[in-house]
Amino acid sequence: MTPKCKITVLKKNLYEDLAKEYCQSEVTSCPAFSEGQEFITGFEKPEGFCDWAWNDIHKFVTVLLSGGNFSKDIFQGWMKDDKTMIACCTDAIRPVTFKIERIDE
Numbered sequence: 244m245t246p247k248c249k250i251t252v253l254k255k256n257l258y259e260d261l262a263k264e265y266c267q268s269e270v271t272s273c274p275a276f277s278e279g280q281e282f283i284t285g286f287e288k289p290e291g292f293c294d295w296a297w298n299d300i301h302k303f304v305t306v307l308l309s310g311g312n313f314s315k316d317i318f319q320g321w322m323k324d325d326k327t328m329i330a331c332c333t334d335a336i337r338p339v340t341f342k343i344e345r346i347d348e
Contacts, residue, residue, distance in 0.1 A: 254340040296332040307345040
């Protein structure tokens with residue numbers, strides 16, 4: 244049985260003050276994702292997933308798929324569930340927050 248990860252889009256944020264001050268044109272929240280959207284994947288980027296966001300969260304997917312966790316050892320007291328990690332992309336103007344869960348199919 245090969246483990247997979249389910250990636251769920253939890254939240255899309257937009258920091259309008261930063262967008263107005265630093266961006267050249269009007270900016271909306273990230274157009275690549277919808278809140279509640281889900282992806283099931285292994286080590287490869289899911290179809291239609293933003294390349295930049297994948298680069299940001301891939302390390303967490305790799306840890307979970309390799310049997311690691313973010314609730315024990317050096318991460319003691321961080322995540323409640325050892326099969327879950329909350330992470331986001333590094334777009335400082337319009338970040339997207341993801342829940343990454345290892346699922347054993």
